[in-house]
Amino acid sequence: MTLIQEYEEKILFKDVIRSYEAVHEELKFEEKEEIIDKSKLGDVHYTFPGEENRVTFAKKVVEIKKAIEHGYACPIIILRKPDKDILIDGHRRARAVWDLGIPWKALVMIPNKDAEFGIEKYILGKIKELW
Numbered sequence: 001m002t003l004i005q006e007y008e009e010k011i012l013f014k015d016v017i018r019s020y021e022a023v024h025e026e027l028k029f030e031e032k033e034e035i036i037d038k039s040k041l042g043d044v045h046y047t048f049p050g051e052e053n054r055v056t057f058a059k060k061v062v063e064i065k066k067a068i069e070h071g072y073a074c075p076i077i078i079l080r081k082p083d084k085d086i087l088i089d090g091h092r093r094a095r096a097v098w099d100l101g102i103p104w105k106a107l108v109m110i111p112n113k114d115a116e117f118g119i120e121k122y123i124l125g126k127i128k129e130l131w
Helices: 006-023 038-042 054-069 091-100 118-122
Strands: 029-036 045-047 076-081 084-089 104-111 123-126
Touching (some): 006 029, 006 084, 006 104, 045 091, 054 091, 084 091, 084 118, 118 123
Parallel strands (some): 076 104
Antiparallel strands (some): 029 104
């Protein structure tokens, strides 16, 4: 399995922001990097990760855990709204660090005003409620 590298995730982060700003022309996004611990990760709203079956997902999480032991540290992407944080990218990484109970870097995008985003339709619940 090939893991996304930090520089690739940062490019994706910029692309996601550009995409959101194109759809929501009235918005601009602040970009932030922060370290989140297990407690804060538990409050993140988990979105549907795509058409991956549970077995494949679980196998990839195991591979990520092994990679973390060897220094892998690619951040996750979070959309921060006034009332919630939403996981945009890094579902398997989030699961791996949740299981390991370690702090992790997040790239956080914060809109300059509140808006409804399509991704909100795919929220399954808070991470701490699902795992």
